[in-house]
Amino acid sequence: MTYIKKHVPEIIALIGAVFIIAFFIWAFSQHATIGLFRVNGFFKMVFIAFGIFGLVLLILGLSYLCIKTRKNTAGVRWFSVLIIILALPAIIIPPVAFSYLSGIFSPAFIDTPPQLLLSGNTGDYGVPDMAVYFTTAEAVSGYTLTWGDNNGTTTLTEDNKTKQHLFILSNLKPDIRYFYRVNDEAGTYFSTPSIEGQLRFAIASDAHYGSANSRNDLTSYMLAEIADPDNGFDMFFFIGDLVEYGFNDNEWDEALRSFNTAASTIPIRYAAGNHDTLFSGLNNYLNYCAPQGLDSNAESRLWYRIDVGNVHFLVLDVEWSAETYTGAQAEWLEQQLKSIPQEDWTIVLSHGFYYASGIYSHGWKWYDNQETINSITPLFDEYKVDLVCSGHVHNAELLEENGVKYAVCGAFGGLPDPERTYTSPASIWYASGQYAFLDIVLDGEQCTLTFRNSDFEALYTATINNNQ
Numbered sequence: 001m002t003y004i005k006k007h008v009p010e011i012i013a014l015i016g017a018v019f020i021i022a023f024f025i026w027a028f029s030q031h032a033t034i035g036l037f038r039v040n041g042f043f044k045m046v047f048i049a050f051g052i053f054g055l056v057l058l059i060l061g062l063s064y065l066c067i068k069t070r071k072n073t074a075g076v077r078w079f080s081v082l083i084i085i086l087a088l089p090a091i092i093i094p095p096v097a098f099s100y101l102s103g104i105f106s107p108a109f110i111d112t113p114p115q116l117l118l119s120g121n122t123g124d125y126g127v128p129d130m131a132v133y134f135t136t137a138e139a140v141s142g143y144t145l146t147w148g149d150n151n152g153t154t155t156l157t158e159d160n161k162t163k164q165h166l167f168i169l170s171n172l173k174p175d176i177r178y179f180y181r182v183n184d185e186a187g188t189y190f191s192t193p194s195i196e197g198q199l200r201f202a203i204a205s206d207a208h209y210g211s212a213n214s215r216n217d218l219t220s221y222m223l224a225e226i227a228d229p230d231n232g233f234d235m236f237f238f239i240g241d242l243v244e245y246g247f248n249d250n251e252w253d254e255a256l257r258s259f260n261t262a263a264s265t266i267p268i269r270y271a272a273g274n275h276d277t278l279f280s281g282l283n284n285y286l287n288y289c290a291p292q293g294l295d296s297n298a299e300s301r302l303w304y305r306i307d308v309g310n311v312h313f314l315v316l317d318v319e320w321s322a323e324t325y326t327g328a329q330a331e332w333l334e335q336q337l338k339s340i341p342q343e344d345w346t347i348v349l350s351h352g353f354y355y356a357s358g359i360y361s362h363g364w365k366w367y368d369n370q371e372t373i374n375s376i377t378p379l380f381d382e383y384k385v386d387l388v389c390s391g392h393v394h395n396a397e398l399l400e401e402n403g404v405k406y407a408v409c410g411a412f413g414g415l416p417d418p419e420r421t422y423t424s425p426a427s428i429w430y431a432s433g434q435y436a437f438l439d440i441v442l443d444g445e446q447c448t449l450t451f452r453n454s455d456f457e458a459l460y461t462a463t464i465n466n467n468q
């Protein structure tokens with residue numbers, strides 16, 4: 001005890017430095033932190049400043065130890081006070097930041113409403129399987145799901161206690177109106193896509209629930225338009241940045257409740273955005289948007305393929321830049337592209353963009369991303385991908401490079417980016433300051449792509465050719 005009393009300043013300094021180091025080890029072991037550090041100049045400065053602070057603390061602690069052993073003057077005592085004052089933030093901030101960012105004190109799951117998720121599995125009739133999926137804060141058993149059409153119903157019952165309630169609807173027939181019912185609640189109706197006729201789907205990105213800058217009232221309008229049966233959407237892809245801070249349960253709660261307007265009746269699937277997977281956000285993204293068992297035989301829950309007749313969606317995990325585009329993902333992408341007949345439609349979706357106009361912000365070029373262009377687009381060129389859709393930059397833009405069309409969806413409620421200061425040579429059409437999403441209609445050899453604003457007005461319409 002006397003020993004500790006005699007060495008309080010250096011012990012506190014050492015604990016502070018260790019806390020900072022431990023926090024860094026944890027933070028950089030999280031899925032999206034390297035991207036955050038590389039792309040966001042503000043956070044890069046915060047990380048560097050805090051790292052230097054930890055180092056200074058360590059040096060001060062060791063210096064104090066050396067000085068104290070030689071003499072014990074008033075100056076040395078003042079030095080000890082200074083070290084203690086400096087060490088306090090290092091002792092307080094890392095544990096507080098860790099508890100906030102890691103979600104360690106939050107429940108693993110919150111109650112979420114049922115979503116109708118698209119599965120990567122294709123049934124006997126060529127329609128993707130779907131799943132009714134919801135989560136509960138407590139593990140419970142005995143939920144039932146009844147689903148079917150005019151010709152008959154099936155009831156699925158959960159036997160084991162679980163917080164993740166996943167009911168797979170398999171071997172769906174095309175162009176049929178089905179219903180599902182959880183326990184004795186009212187039935188919800190949905191329609192399956194056509195395999196040979198017209199296919200209409202919405203693609204949106206960047207809702208950023210939880211950000212004070214977001215216009216999620218406009219997100220609600222756009223969701224209602226996608227859900228409106230008169231508009232005839234068969235499917236909905238939301239490709240990232242659903243929430244501002246993926247580690248924050250309240251934001252997921254708000255987003256999933258709001259999205260339920262569309263997600264309960266229009267089959268939906270997600271791609272991970274850099275904001276969704278921040279720090280411990282990856283678990284939330286996987287738990288709420290990509291549950292285990294949705295795609296059997298899937299190599300990863302972060303990238304997947306969905307087939308609807310001769311239309312093939314390849315969804316990639318590209319978040320900040322190319323950090324999450326692993327060798328395994330590249331290999332998988334090439335295998336998929338190789339297996340798709342050239343006359344079919346191939347549509348690639350990812351949060352992160354490739355060609356885009358934009359601005360320079362926080363030390364990063366938010367336009368033509370040379371990393372993703374160099375590491376991923378050669379495969380799009382080689383296998384003649386028809387359309388690549390992304391978000392991440394909050395603009396609406398259509399571009400073309402090497403015969404491949406690139407569409408940047410527009411902000412689905414997140415704050416639109418400022419007017420571009422760099423115009424991509426690949427740009428065909430561009431709009432800033434717009435809340436928008438993509439409305440795509442595929443009908444045989446015809447593909448019509450329309451950027452729609454929050455009033456469902458067409459901002460721009462283009463015809464996309466099949467790259468034979």
Ligand SMILES: [Fe+2]
Binds near residue numbers: 206208241393394
């Ligand atoms: Fe975003």
Ligand SMILES: [Fe+2]
Binds near residue numbers: 240
């Ligand atoms: Fe993003």
